[in-house]
Amino acid sequence: xxxxxxxxxxxxxxxxxxxxxxxxxxxxxxxxxxxxxxxxxxxxxxxxxxxxxxxxxxxxxxxxxxxxxxxxxxxxxxxxxxxxxxxxxxxxxxxxxxxxxxxxxxxxxxxxxxxxxxxxxxxxxxxxxxxxxxxxxxxxxxxxxxxxxxxxxxxxxxxxxxxxxxxxxxxxxxxxxxxxxxxxxxxxxxxxxxxxxxxxxxx
Numbered sequence: 001x002x003x004x005x006x007x008x009x010x011x012x013x014x015x016x017x018x019x020x021x022x023x024x025x026x027x028x029x030x031x032x033x034x035x036x037x038x039x040x041x042x043x044x045x046x047x048x049x050x051x052x053x054x055x056x057x058x059x060x061x062x063x064x065x066x067x068x069x070x071x072x073x074x075x076x077x078x079x080x081x082x083x084x085x086x087x088x089x090x091x092x093x094x095x096x097x098x099x100x101x102x103x104x105x106x107x108x109x110x111x112x113x114x115x116x117x118x119x120x121x122x123x124x125x126x127x128x129x130x131x132x133x134x135x136x137x138x139x140x141x142x143x144x145x146x147x148x149x150x151x152x153x154x155x156x157x158x159x160x161x162x163x164x165x166x167x168x169x170x171x172x173x174x175x176x177x178x179x180x181x182x183x184x185x186x187x188x189x190x191x192x193x194x195x196x197x198x199x200x201x202x203x
Contacts, residue, residue: 009199010192017191021184028183032176038124041131043167045119045142047072050161070116072160076142077119080111085141092137095130128169135167 010017047069079085083102090097090105097105109123121138125131143162 010195013195013198016194016198017188020191020194021187024187024190025180025183028179028186029176032174032179035174036126037171037173038126039128039131039169040122040124040172041135041167041169042120042122043135043139044114044165045073045076045121045139046163046165047076047117047119047146048161048163049159067116069160070113072146072162073113073116073119076146076162077111077113079142079145080109080121081106085145089134089138089141092141093130093133095133124172131169132167135169139164 049069083106086105086109087097087102090102108125109121111119111121114120123131123134125134139162146160146162
C-alpha cells in the first residue's frame with residue numbers, strides 16, 4: 001500500500017478518528033478533575049556502625065562494617081514487604097486498618113537500598129497529616145527492629161544506629177491540561193488504528 005492509499009483510508013474513516021479523539025480527551029479530563037489529591041512522602045534511612053572495637057590486630061573492620069551495614073539495609077527493605085510490619089506502622093500511627101488488610105497496604109510503600117548505608121523509602125497517603133504520622137511511626141518501628149535483631153557488644157551496646165532524614169511530603173495531583181493533551185494524542189492513534197481495521201474488514 002502506497003502512502004497515498006494510507007491517507008485515503010484515514011480520510012474515508014475520519015469520523016472514527018474524531019470520535020476517538022473527543023472520547024479519549026473527555027475521559028482524560030474527567031479523570032484529572034475527579035481524581036482525589038494525595039501526598040507522596042519520601043525519606044532516607046541511614047545505617048551506621050557504632051561502638052566499634054579499636055584493635056591493632058584486626059585491620060579490616062571498616063570493610064566488614066560496610067558489609068554488615070548493607071545487610072541491615074537489606075533487612076529494612078525486606079521488613080517493609082511484610083504485612084505484620086506494615087500493620088505495626090499503621091497501628092503505631094493511630095491509623096486503623098484490619099490485620100488482614102495489611103497485605104494490600106504493602107503496595108503503598110516502595111523501599112530501595114541506594115547504597116550500603118542508605119535506604120530510600122517512599123509512600124503515598126490521602127492526606128498530609130496521615131503522611132506525617134506514618135513517617136514518624138515507620139522510623140520508630142524500624143529502629144526498634146534493628147535494635148531487636150542486631151548483635152550487641154560485650155557491654156550490651158548496640159552495634160548499629162539508624163538515623164532518618166526529614167521526610168519530604170509533596171502534593172500529588174493531575175494536571176487537567178496535560179492529561180487532556182495525552183488524551184488527544186491517544187485518541188488520534190487509536191482512531192487511526194481503528195480506521196485501518198474497519199477498512200480491512202470492508203475490503
